[in-house]
Amino acid sequence: MSTIAVPTPPADAAARDAHAAHAAAPAVIRSAQDVARLVNAGAATGSNARVVLAIALGGVFLDAYDLTSLAYGVKDIAREFALSPVQVGFVSAAITFGAILGALFGGYLTDRIGRYRVFMADMLFFVVAAIAAGLAPNAWVLGGARFLMGFGVGLDLPVAMAFLAEFSRVAGKGNKAASVAAWCPAWYAATSTCYLLILGLYAILPAHQLGWLWRLTLAFGAVPALVIIAVRSRYISESPVWAANQGDLEGAARILKRTYGVDAVVERAQGGDPHAAQTRPRAASWRNYGVLFNATYRRRTILAATIGAASSFGYNAIIFGLPVIIASFLQQGPLTTIVAALALNLLFAFVGGLIGVRTAPTVGAWKMTVLGHSLQFVSLIGLALIGHPGNGVLVVLAILLLGGYLFGQGFGPGSHSMTYASLSYPTSLRGIGVGFNQTLVRSSSTVSLFLFPILAAALGTKVFWVIALAPLASLLVLLAIRWEPSGYDIDAEDYAQPAPGQ
Template sequence: MSTLAVPASEVIEAAGQAPGSQHAVIRSAQDVARIVSGGAAQGSNARIVIAIALGGVFLDAYDLTSLAYGIKDIAREFSLTPVQVGFVSAAITFGAILGALFGGYLTDRIGRYRVFMADMLFFVVAAIAAGLAPNAWVLGGARFLMGFGVGLDLPVAMAFLAEFSRVAGKGNKAASVAAWCPAWYAATSTCYLLILGLYAMLPAHQLGWLWRITLAFGAVPALVIIAVRSRYISESPVWAANQGDLEGAARILKRSYGVDAVVERGEAPARITRTASWRNYGVLFNATYRRRTILATTIGAASSFGYNAIIFGLPVIIASFLQQGPLTTILASLTLNLLFAFVGGLIGVRTAPTVGAWKMTALGHTLQFVSLIGLALIGHPGSGLLVALAILLLGGYLFGQGFGPGSHSMTYAALSYPTSLRGIGVGFNQTLVRSASTVSLFLFPVLAAALGTKVFWVIAIAPLASLLVLLAIRWEPSGYDIDSEDYADERDAAIA
């Protein structure tokens, strides 16, 4: 398959649409892809669709983070051993592994819209069940169900972000996909803000309710998304066109993209690109996609392993390793998320169209490796200066995560494959990423109890491994018209 990219300047003209116009003629799925790649019209709903997709990412992050602070209270209430704490902590990622495996396939098979709305229901039911859990078994089961929703959501959310954005310029596909990162950190910060507010309001003898309220609150944003879905969310026009439904794609372009598209069919039927199949998982390792798949999964797995250990263990690190009290632990976790992770994520979005994903990811991993080695060398800080340095190094790790692998692990996962493979590609990526998360969430409580601050030596292996693979495979997805690969055979035939 050829990987010839279509220059952004040719996107609109090739579809029969003059620059600046809001009218177009579409004769094939390729025309629909070119219109979308050229950018939405002013005043369209495309940005709202992207915002709602990011709302799904917000839910994923909130639900994954919401157990972090309360895990000590849960262990005490249910009399859990460190191994049992690891299982409860990892239940959500066990669910996410299965959810990603099936979610990627279903996203390509039945469409983005249906899967997105189904996973919102998982979030509502699971959040309420977790908040009311009478024992660790019910809590683990609810978190598993919640994880299944997370696994379903990420492939479809990444598809929406990629398929409602332009190829080049400000707000391009890479920037839109990278926006998942600040959305993620906004969710973790919201979680800590909620915990801080509850900590201030609840009487001391009722603080055991804090983790329950925090978990149950995850149902609220899911209900909001369900309430607004019918007005703004629609199917991806590129996906619809790839199924042969050009009329449906034209309606979506009008509704969500602000483009009046007229379908002109020739004698030949509309071409349907690669159909969804479980065999497409094998396509991820053909000559065209093998190196991209290896790079995307390595970045994602390494990022997830290290990040989950740090962000989930952040309250434990601050409270135990740095010997701080509950209020200081909450405030420090919130501050680190906002000042370092969230700001880093915004930088990742802004630099995606200009600097690119490869350079920012390599730089981020380098900063993470240095920060973890510094934390391992400091150990238990004995003075105020060393405590400040340790917190700064934690911030450095989160800052590198924000602008580097945090932003661009999904850029690589979503933009290494065209529309026909995107759901499968992200689903496979997330299956491996969530496997790494599961190992990380299970091992961190065990290793932290056994190794103390020496656990940072183990975590440092993750960014180092990913950095080495980045140096070996220099694939840059930002600014590349990846969806044109679905139509490369047609274009090559036309040129010949």
Template sequence: MSASIAPDRAHAPAAATTDARPVIRSAADVSDLVNRGAAVGSDARVVIAIALGGVFLDAYDLGALAFGVKDIAREFSLTPTGTGFVASAITFGAIIGALIGGYLTDKIGRYRVFMADMFFFVIAAIACALAPNAWVLGGSRFVMGLGVGIDLPVAMAFLAEFSRLKGRGNKAASIAMWCPTWYAAISVSYLLVLGLYAVLPESHSGWLWRLILGFGAVPAIVIIAIRSRYISESPVWAANQGDLAGAAAILKRSYGIDTRVDASPATAAATRTPRKASWSNYGALLRGVYLRRTVLATIIAIASSFAYNAVAFGLPVIISSFLKQSMLTTILASLALNLCFAFVGGLIAVRTVPKIGAWKLTVGGYAFQLAALVGLAIVGRPANGAEVVMAIAFLALFLLGQGFGPGSHSMTFASLSYPTSLRGVGVGFNQTLMRSSSTVSLFLFPVLSAALGTKVFWIIAAAPLAGLIALLAIRWEPSGYDVDAEDFEASGGRVAG
């Protein structure tokens, strides 16, 4: 992919005759400095780590009920419909949260939104742990979902806007880190279940799900406690709002780059102002060059979410029911599969995306998943040891493909298909549709697996197939492309599609 940048895009940072500091004349200059990378010893990596901490919370809270649904249904005497309500309440909240959070991320800034949504996690986690009935539990999970939905647009904005453009640790690699972080959170929930399962007496086994859900408040409190030391506003977003002095201060504090602002009237008059945050920006995602990117990112997100939720969140059910294993074996097998394949696949994506690109990795990941799901459908319910091994191998293949393919890069496509002025609404729109797919998947998988058994994998296989078709039809590579430059191009400039 290529792009011709208009000659008057922006002034490159230049040194003054008596002051060696880079000069900031526009938001484009700030973006250029960020793209070159942070100074050694700066706080930029810590900011990225804290943003990933938000992703950790999202994943932990979404997956925390994987082992507790049966206990909740028994404690509150829930029907299958009631169980589905409790299980899917968090995704309903995430749908609304993503739509609102995407707009607020662009409107009031990354920092304010990120710090506000941490309180959702603390309050909702404690309320879930103390829930006296299913209604309170479902309502608390819905509030938690609001936090999850609000968090991902702002977390992806931080990852994209505090990372260099090219080379190791580039924007695509930083965003891909969300994937191993996600699987690490799922693994932590499994480890907690394993530890509590071992120490809780049989008479108190009903506490297990409450303790697991309540633990979600702990990392949120830690993030709140350290926010003032490291977290800053995105310098590119601040510059886009016309606050060049604020952007310069952030660059010095978080990036270790000391700059000088040129605020002369002539410079201000020549500076092109990027689009301002507005609800109408959601419509901009469906116009011009962004339409193709939005279609591709949306199909990847929906296909990835539908298949992953059905297989990964249903993994304990698959292992315990289809493979006839005990609770302890189910926990250990689920933990091993997530760590050894999904988590490792995510690390592979982070290391290889700067060289290989997100498009090729996503194609390869979907191909792995399609082969795995077809294999699971053909094997069916294992009848002997050899078939059990084959079924586990196919599950591992699916999770590996998810890790280095769509699991990592669904967010790469969603985040890097849009410049700073549209990134919040772009990720928010993507997450709204993806969470809708998650809700359908979480609700349908128990119903379909009960009715169809292992034949359900034929239906799930349609998801990676759709992803492959979309990728082959729209060959858009976001890794290494300076999408933020599109905010500063003159009307005659061309952008890559």
């Protein structure tokens, strides 16, 4: 077993003192590293930092809602457009095809032009694509709209993770790991909202108009995007650390004041250059994708990619197939299926996500991910052995095993796949790092969403044996590579490098 040694950076007492005393005297910033230290010390009481985090999580909410919104209606879509299982797979996977390209370009653009601009652009994708999907006259238009929606999802996740990491303290309650892990309960809140909306629409729509249910569900995705666009100018700012890394210390000082509640003044070095003595972080470049595999980051990249891909493959198969699985187990109508799927999301996945956030600063990401994958593996093996439950006891056990899988996903890989993707890299590489990770994750999602309808039709409940390979593979890599990102000052690596681009 090989191990990554994780250095523990010394506490920066000067930064903490400066931050604590910001109300009495402005903090002095001479370099981007000073800005990072102020952010790492935590926002001032009453600042807008938490609002920024909430808006960033709103983007994650949209990602999850749009990915989930097709799950219940896929049977109606197949019937309305007379689709074969293979065609259903293509329509289902269209959103992840778009997300692959969106993540590839979004990661680079997040580092190149900034977090704010990319975030505002991807909101427009959500609005246009959601409305187009809801009005789709045929499967081709629906697939195209879902592809466009996926491109927006791919753009959004790198920038959302950057906001969560770069507006949070490095240690203690609510640290960077906890903020990033909050993407998970936000995700499950979105999936639960989707099922609640479906339940409400099912209750109010006349029986002869239930064919509109999937259209209204897809189109509703434009609503939260419009809300985010409406509030952006008041609360959203550029990341202060990213701005400082571009050499704009004055801009970073303004952001610290406006959003973080920290008064800061720039002290210029001799000759008027405030950056003369600072080590400049890497400039954004497509070549930075190669940096992810250098001696410093290679093992972290492999670990983050494995956790993300395994988590995505299994979760997408389960969550997309949940209505079908529950209907098969319970042999009931659509109302029971909707309620059961909603209950499983709220009671197991969402609660698990909250536990993942709570334990991130104390237990850490590595232990919780190992525990979560272990529970998932056991749950999937149990489901494979039960097959089609023949009596009430086995039905209850099967439902509890589904809940166990979602619970393990919530506090384990669901929360911390993004912790590893975001906090294994400093600010200069974070967009690229998350973008590369999401390219692989969405590729895994595409395979999962495309194969699940086909495998489920061919194998029935034996498909759980195939899905169980995903958490097992991730567990083996976790045991080989022990990297703990929670509480580690990853941004310090930007200022310790010998030269830009190396």
